[in-house]
Amino acid sequence: MNSKNTILQVSLELFAAQGYEATGVQEIAKRANITKPTLYHFFGSKRGLLDALIALHYQGLQDSLSTAIRYDKDLTKTLCAVLKALSTFAMQNKDFYRFVLIASHASPQSEPFEAIAPYIGQSLQTLEDMFKKIVVHHGNMRGRHQRYAFTLWGMMNNYITLALSNQLTLNEESIFLAVHQFSHGIYS
Amino acid sequence: MNSKNTILQVSLELFAAQGYEATGVQEIAKRANITKPTLYHFFGSKRGLLDALIALHYQGLQDSLSTAIRYDKDLTKTLCAVLKALSTFAMQNKDFYRFVLIASHASPQSEPFEAIAPYIGQSLQTLEDMFKKIVVHHGNMRGRHQRYAFTLWGMMNNYITLALSNQLTLNEESIFLAVHQFSHGIYS
């Protein structure tokens, strides 16, 4: 493994476990068995490393989302596919997804939030577009796309948070239950 | 205003705006027009200040929740009351609620998460107990209390996040819509 990738991997582990601000550049260098100037050679600054990390991994998340949405037989199946895709990505990229969840809930002035915000916006837009397309089959959701996108995103991240802390297993059954509750509420 | 309360107020503002780790003790002291030894006299450490801050404000949140739950005519009305109570508390204690949201989504190893976790657990338990009580009237939610509590908590915080960033106004109407979606899903 080359130095650059080692740095990316180690920093992701540390950011996910301790948070961005709580992790020093020195600590990253030590764990990656390199020295600070090497890190600064590749990334320019701590913020540069942060940006590189997000740019490297987020595309995969976005691709998973977009691909899942194309399975549009009906809304329920699509929602299941979306949640499944996101879950799978999260479970295969635990540290990165942990970091995304932390960063997107951090203070708006913090560097992690600033860095991740545009990517989250992109995912939300993707979900909103999905609801817009499906409006053809469900005429009663006019103007609610944005709310649906946001609550769906929140619900999915809620479940993934549980799964990442081993309080839940996201399998076919629990995914269907989640989507069913989202679609039909707790009364049915 | 005495020094102790000024410190509590100023530090809450800074923690909510910048995050806990990004805020220095020196900065708090400066903004509160006191010196560091004064801060350390009252709180012992930065962590001590953090704990004091949470202990001071969280009781109000918990009381709001508990009171709202007592209005148990039917489940929908109760859920509306709960969301309204939480929204009202959040809007009246914006900085504190912002801080709670940041802390509860932070890394498990971080001090803010460690400090807030037991309080969040208490609120979740309260919601779970609410669903358990109402099981009498809705026999079909056996064993789902915990999931309901968690998704309700997530949904409410999702909406409050939007409201705190002025992307939404939480009034009677939007509260009902949120509860309605939680209860009946997006299809009705």
Added chain:
DNA sequence: TTATCACTATACCTTTCGGTATATTTACAT
């Protein structure tokens, strides 16, 4: 009047922070 105690300031501690100036090594193209 004096002893006590809560409170506050000056000045300092050590450690770590993000970042860099400089030199050297490595690899590769000419």
Added chain:
DNA sequence: ATGTAAATATACCGAAAGGTATAGTGATAA
């Protein structure tokens, strides 16, 4: 073989981090 550029290390920078030793204040109780 040699020039060049990427990659890496040593040693350092000033600033800020969290925290404290010490010395006062002011009020209050004996």
